[in-house]
Amino acid sequence: MTAEPLTTPRSRTEYEVRLAALRARMAEQDLTAVALASPENVYYLTGLDHLGYFAFTLLLVPAEGAPIVVTREMERPTVRAQIPGCRHRTFADGSDPADAVAAVLAEEVPPGRSIAIEDAAMFFPPSISKRVRVRLPNRIWRDGTTLLSSARAVKSTAEIDLVKRAAAVSDAAMSVAISTAGHGVSEAELAATIHYTMYRAGGHQPGFAPLIRPLSMLDQEHVTWGDRVLEAGTGIFVELSGCVRRYHAPLSRTVYIGHAPAGAEEAHQAALAGLEAARQALRPRARTGQVYAAWQHAVTATTAGVWPSRHHCGYLVGIGFPPSWVGGGEVLGIRAGGDVLIEAGMTFHLMSWVTGHVVSDTALVTPTGARLLTTTSRELTVVG
Incomplete structure (x- = not known):
């Protein structure tokens, strides 16, 4: 099942500029997707502002198409209201977020292509990151921790x-x-x-x-x-x-x-x-x-x-x-x-x-x- 498409917002100029700049860097590094977990980076690219970051939240930016945010099912109304320009994939309480992340990445990143992951242990626990990688053994994994550092500075x-x-x-x-x-x-x-x-x-x-x-x-x-x-x-x-x-x-x-x-x-x-x-x-x-x-x-x-x-x-x-x-x-x-x-x-x-x-x-x-x-x-x- 593909991630759910949401409506287009009226005006997102600054976010569009930031997303375009990130994708330019992705092209330079031959990255097919970037996975970002820190609330600050997710907010910088989308404007998602809530307290639900205490639970696993991930923003997936593919080389093309709308970004995809992965959250608890409970956050669906908030995501729909705040970032309608993103696609949304959820996971239920008690289920493994790694399953939802791996499913999206399998759709967006063909075997042999590169995925950059932000190393944000507080928000992207190594155990979840490891399970995602195990589910997608034929992708190339890269460190994307500093991709937004200079832009945000x-x-x-x-x-x-x-x-x-x-x-x-x-x-x-x-x-x-x-x-x-x-x-x-x-x-x-x-x-x-x-x-x-x-x-x-x-x-x-x-x-x-x-x-x-x-x-x-x-x-x-x-x-x-x-x-x-x-x-x-x-x-x-x-x-x-x-x-x-x-x-x-x-x-x-x-x-x-x-x-x-x-x-x-x-x-x-x-x-x-x-x-x-x-x-x-x-x-x-x-x-x-x-x-x-x-x-x-x-x-x-x-x-x-x-x-x-x-x-x-x-x-x-x-x-x-x-x-x-x-x-x-x-x-x-x-x-x-x-x-x-x-x-x-x-x-x-x-x-x-x-x-x-x-x-x-x-x-x-x-x-x-x-x-x-x-x-x-x-x-x-x-x-x-």
């Missing part, structure tokens, strides 16, 4: 507009977080006000929940709020991102309760120097390693080199689905020795961590340099 005008809107949501949420923080306020209260503000400001569910924790727990990088209460003489770290149509613009600030401890001002100035140096170095034709070196030099020069190094000073951002706003399992970071070429249209979360103090913003690379899209005050922040 450089944002279109429409995508940049969404990142800018997400940045405005981020600023609104951070502003209310700072105004709410104070002695006796719980971390949960901060989280509640942040979430409320995000959605009232036009944001959608972000890939990460806001990260809120005391500076004593700063090294526990991906934990968030608890039932702790803010106390005078302590500091709180807040990292969050607004999200508009799955595009993100993270920022973070360090907030001190009552008064700033000894050394905070020095750490703050070092962090600001690093952020500005990274921003200035983030320009077309530069390499990520050069940006990291500029950040590290600025930070260490501030205090005769006593600050410890960090593994990166930022990373590429854009489309993100839970549980991440970085756009998938791989983090394209600004690291020591990095050789990734910077291009206009890229958006990065620039992060400057110095001992127990952090400041970060989302930056857009323009033809002449980088501009910070998040604008919350970068002054040393002390609240009552």
Whole structure:
């Protein structure tokens, strides 16, 4: 049985351009089909935006004809409503998704032809991938993990507009977080006000929940709020991102309760120097390693080199689905020795961590340099 054809949407110009670009790369590599599993890649090519990605979902792009999406049967109405230009193949709960995938590929890819598969273990479990290959022994299997990486890295005008809107949501949420923080306020209260503000400001569910924790727990990088209460003489770290149509613009600030401890001002100035140096170095034709070196030099020069190094000073951002706003399992970071070429249209979360103090913003690379899209005050922040 062939995959079910769906109706043609009224206007899909940007998605059509992306699909055509992918097919051009497929032709260059002699690929008959590409199988993509990460929600970010599926969304990039089709616009499928829902929470059903927790169950196996696969987008199959043949060299010709409409793309085919494979999902649980339960997702049929969502797929029909959101991506009518795609064909749809479903599997029932309790059945093997590999059967549905193999059946479609058998129809689309003749024996002896090549299929590229995205290596996204979280969303395309190796066990399912293996069973698909066993069912189709006469095809050539290739790695398609990076086929969309460069295309997704450089944002279109429409995508940049969404990142800018997400940045405005981020600023609104951070502003209310700072105004709410104070002695006796719980971390949960901060989280509640942040979430409320995000959605009232036009944001959608972000890939990460806001990260809120005391500076004593700063090294526990991906934990968030608890039932702790803010106390005078302590500091709180807040990292969050607004999200508009799955595009993100993270920022973070360090907030001190009552008064700033000894050394905070020095750490703050070092962090600001690093952020500005990274921003200035983030320009077309530069390499990520050069940006990291500029950040590290600025930070260490501030205090005769006593600050410890960090593994990166930022990373590429854009489309993100839970549980991440970085756009998938791989983090394209600004690291020591990095050789990734910077291009206009890229958006990065620039992060400057110095001992127990952090400041970060989302930056857009323009033809002449980088501009910070998040604008919350970068002054040393002390609240009552």
